[in-house]
Amino acid sequence: MSADTPRRIVLLRHAKADWPQVADHDRPLADRGRQEAAAVGLKLAELDIDFDLALCSTATRTRETWKIAAQHLSHRPKTVHEERLYEASLGELIALLNETPEEVSDLLVIGHNPGMHALADALAGRAEGDTLQRLTLRGFPPASLAVLAFTGSWKSVEHGVGTLAGFWTPQDH
Template sequence: MSVAEPRRIVLFRHAKADWPQVSDHERPLAERGRKDAPIAGRKLADSGIALDLALCSTAARTRETWKLAVSELPERPRTVYEERIYEASPGELIAVLNETQDDVRSAVLIGHNPGVQGLAEVLTGEAEPEAAQRMSRAGFPTAAFAVLSFPGPWKSLEPGAAKLLDYWSPNN
């Protein structure tokens, strides 16, 4: 693949989590989250993006979200569970994405707020108007995802370098 071809990043917030008496890292999905995650997976499948790589937080709710969502995709991408995504800032998430191999054309990052929403906002230099309006109106609720595109190698990904192409949330 040429590094001149645009790359796609899907920024996917985990589905709704429950609040049982466990550590934050081990919180499972709530019933609503178990319903929303496969719906988000179907919407992601409908987007037609062939994902090469999934970078998923090690938290229980993100792993469960991805397990339910990926089952709706036509092809399962290679999945890497990355502990640095848990509680990461947008800058820390960019650093993780910068390490992606250049043969990866499209990746999904499954993480948490405020990092995922912050990353979508920081990376977006330009946007499709409807996608920007939906994201602005909805914020970044659980099970939402944004699709961004940027040119060049992963190591060149930086604030303002991407275009927001699409946004979906269960609330839309």
């Protein structure tokens, strides 16, 4: 793939988690979270992006979100459960994106806040319509997703490289 290869990154925050007496990493989805995960799965299907790879945090709530959402896709991409996504800083998230194999055009990342919001905000050098205003106003609630487009190598992903092409929250449906 060349330096002018169009690529997309879809950032998905896990759906609403429950707060049982377990370690944070092991928190499951709440009932509302399972409904949100199904709704975001329908939204992903509507986007009709043929993902080449999904990177999913190893946390229980992210794995459950992805399992439910993926049921709505016509093609389930290769999924890598990436422990570095849990509690990742913005710099660590960009470093993970820089490691993406060049044959990947469309990447889905299922992770946590504040990282997903920070990454969407940092990568969005431009925005379509009111997407950036909505991201700023709403934050990045559970089961939200942001679609970022950029051209180039994964190694070139850095602040301001992308266009925020879409932003969706469960409250939008």
